[in-house]
Amino acid sequence: MAFLVLEGLSKTFGHTAALSDVTLSVERGELVSLLGPSGCGKTTTLRIVAGFETPDRGRVLLDGRDLTGVPPERRGFGMVFQHYSLFPNMTAAQNIGYGLRVARRPAREIRRRVGELLELIGLLDAGERYPHQLSGGMQQRVALARALAIEPRILLLDEPLSALDAKVRVTLRNEIRRIQTRLGITALYVTHDQEEALSLSDRVVVMSRGCIEQVGPPEEVYGEPRTEFTASFIGSMNRLAGVAGADGTLAYRGQILRLPPDAAVPAGRAATLVVRPEAITLTVDGGPPPSGRANVLAGTLVTRTFLGPVVRLIVDVDGEYLSVDVPGAQRRAYPQGGRVWLSFDPGAAIVMVPSAAMEDGGT
Amino acid sequence: MIQRSVVALFLLYLLLPLSGILGFTLLDGGRLTLAHYRQSLGDAEFAAYMAHSLVLAAGTVVLGVSLMTFTTFWVHMRARSLKPLLELTAFLPFVVPAVTLALGLIQLYSRPPLPLTGTATLLVLAYTVLTLPFAYRAVENGLAAIDSRTLSEAAQSLGAGWWRRFLTVIVPNLWPGITSAALLGFALVMGEFTLALFLVGSAYETYPLYLNQVWRTDPKYGAALAVLSFLITWASSVAILWTSRRAPGQMQGAALR
Structure with missing residues (x-):
């Protein structure tokens, strides 16, 4: 059985169906991106996996275990948000160490781990800076390190690069891919940017109007679109x-x-x-x-x-x-x-x- | 030029009455004297009633601000549909005159199960109601400015439970708003007269009540007490500001957006 399984997820907001019958399997260590225009249900899917939304029907299984009813704080999933979500009252290092402090890890271990992560994201000198003293790209690096600090079972990324300018976006997406591959972490990545999805994913899930249009490796989704929507949305x-x-x-x-x-x-x-x-x-x-x-x-x-x-x-x-x-x-x-x-x-x-x-x- | 004149007029408007009182207390028969201020040093009632007011103000600030910060955050995150109701409720104290509020409270709390009339507790509770509009506005503005939902969700994904998120992520970033709510509440209580008179009166006499009483018998000393009251409130406000500035990292929240 796959590591992460989404089984027949459906969700309605008011009278709008945000998701209908979304089923997907993600293997351990895989980076799968959810790609589609705004309102296609990709973010809702991610938020259901994170536990911030409850599906009307269907369930999420991690390693065979049903996560229904498990609150977000007990899921152990790291999440990187679209907008800068760093805690403004804490330095970069304190942000990264937050999850470890919550887990009551010993101070020495927290210091060591924060140091490692600052090095991993290439911001060893920026640990004592506050979020407003960091550029957008640096903030998102810190947000990534903060999510990785808790050694998450799954890393969830909700359009983490969409607020950055084009050049930083490309550098950072390569960085994310490098770190994800190096740590062998399972990741779910939401984006509306097809180039981003094609360049960093093992598999791309094309979504439209709350449904999955096609799932496959980037080359396949690009080269052999199976629906007219996929054909027109990608490339x-x-x-x-x-x-x-x-x-x-x-x-x-x-x-x-x-x-x-x-x-x-x-x-x-x-x-x-x-x-x-x-x-x-x-x-x-x-x-x-x-x-x-x-x-x-x-x-x-x-x-x-x-x-x-x-x-x-x-x-x-x-x-x-x-x-x-x-x-x-x-x-x-x-x-x-x-x-x-x-x-x-x-x-x-x-x-x-x-x-x-x-x-x-x-x- | 126009700017300067406006500022000058504003200062004049604020300071003229104060300086009038100050002059009145410092001059006696054409001579400068500090006698009326010295009088307060030996006045046991002055110290006691000032202490009463300070206790009431501190209690009100702690209760009112923490109650409103928590409630507003809870409604903001979990019960958006209740927001209009909260807004309306928070503004009621502005609409209801103090006398009406006092009479209502006396009706309600003069008999069991909660015979609170005449106690400092009732006064703190009533003052807490009075400070709600300030606390609500300040906290609500703060919540809107910091994308509290994302911050809270980020903390939640890192394993933090409700209280932890509230205390370590939300409160520190609302600190500027909480501080201003505290200042307003404090100043409000230090000068409040009507509720103190009706609800508690001589049972727990407050500084404004004492001031009123002295003023009738000894206007010079009364005026000196008014100036002292102004200075003490002002010094306390500075102290609140100073402590909140020193709260860890609080200014970053204000600087970010």
């Missing part, structure tokens, strides 16, 4: 909506595209071909359409957005805007307003057949 996606034909084809805006080889869509059904911007190749329209790739569309280059390593080109294909990513160095090869060919391998695309319960997610 950028082009959605080519059309009607399936008889022989594995899709009629899209008067053109015939090939569906992926393994797709089995009954003829006449509405279907959407989902393609990542980096899977599309762009050719300047100087001659015949590129051969060798099954799916080719003609369009006009509308805008270019420089994103650093890549340039995102927006191409107007018969009234619909599609995104294509090309290496930043090639940005001058494609003149604005020029005619271009878009081509992609059917195998690089995913087909989605909309159902009644289809999610319409943002990006």
